[in-house]
Amino acid sequence: MAATSGIIGRGTVVRGNLSGSGDVVVEGRLEGTVALEDRLTVESGGKVIADVQLENLIVHGEMGGDVVAAERVVISSTAKVVGDIKAPRVVIEDGARFSGSIEMDVKLPEGI
């Protein structure tokens, strides 16, 4: 797993385009756009108001924006997420609050 290359701490607000490799953890507030090669973790007090493009996303806090993930998106039980998600795997835990669309690759049998 990639090393954590960035932490946006609890009292921090970042506005802008965030990109790069390595994992990023948001405990504060991040607005703008995000393009990461690895993982973004939004901790339970964190807020991300951005369209994001990454490999993995784990949300324990709040997220408002569209998501394109190459691997997986996890919306945990404490999360609140609004946006459209496109990823091969999406997990929504019991208790999560979500509103938006999800697009995974759905293989339907013939004749549907």
Add this chain to the structure above:
Amino acid sequence: MAAMEKVSTPRSGAHTVIGSSIVIDGEISGDEDLVIQGTVKGKIDLKESLYVESSGVIEADIETANVEVSGQVTGNIAASDKVELKADCKVVGDIRAPRILIADGATFKGNVDMDVKGGK
């Protein structure tokens, strides 16, 4: 006459059971036994046995191998093997089957045609 294995123990043989609170308006078809305790309006087309239990209400034409009615059927029944009307059932419609059994206490109104492929 020899009771068919499936007929004697319908519930354990059947994999499909339509419960008593279910109302189906449409067509049912399939290759397995069907037990109806609810209401079906439309059409039933089975390759195996149909059991209409006492709470069952059917307003449909039925085509199957075997039928055993303890409830209500309004519609025509065509069976390739046997039709059995048990006591307290109520059937209104034409029945066409090589073997027909109507028990004492059954209520039936309609035509009976046992001449299916010359079987009697």
Add this chain to the structure above:
Amino acid sequence: MATPDGTTIIGESILISGSLNGDEDLTVRGRVEGTLTLTRTLVVEPTGTVKAEVQVKNCVIAGVVVGNVTASESVEITKEGRMVGDISAPRVIIVDGASFRGRIDMGEVDVERAERGSRPALRAAPRPALRPAAKAEPRKAEEKTPAKPSMPPAPVAMGAVKRKVIVKRK
């Protein structure tokens, strides 16, 4: 099998086409097309296919569902489940490995949204930002602006939101 307390089972080879209504749990191992309305729980087993508008209390999808599902309590898509359609339920659970495509509506979810072409709704001034650890690029200008209550230069009308990063030293 016998309906213990009213459980309807639609066997694998059964096809029901039309409208199905009921006040009991329903397990689908075969195929149901049309509309399906239950006051209880619908379970679509791995061999089951439901191509219908579904309205239930709870729904567990381990098979295939094509159509919209409205549940008054919960919808769960298991690892083997595949669904295409919209879900409207207060609780939705999607297990890792499930397949889903559609919208999910859990009611009001109060989250600020990144609007394209307009600034995100910023009300009160955000706490002054510190933390060089923040991997924040591009640092166009390290402005020592007092935290403005509203966004700096006016909203951009395009997808890429280019804004300056504001780092204020306390």
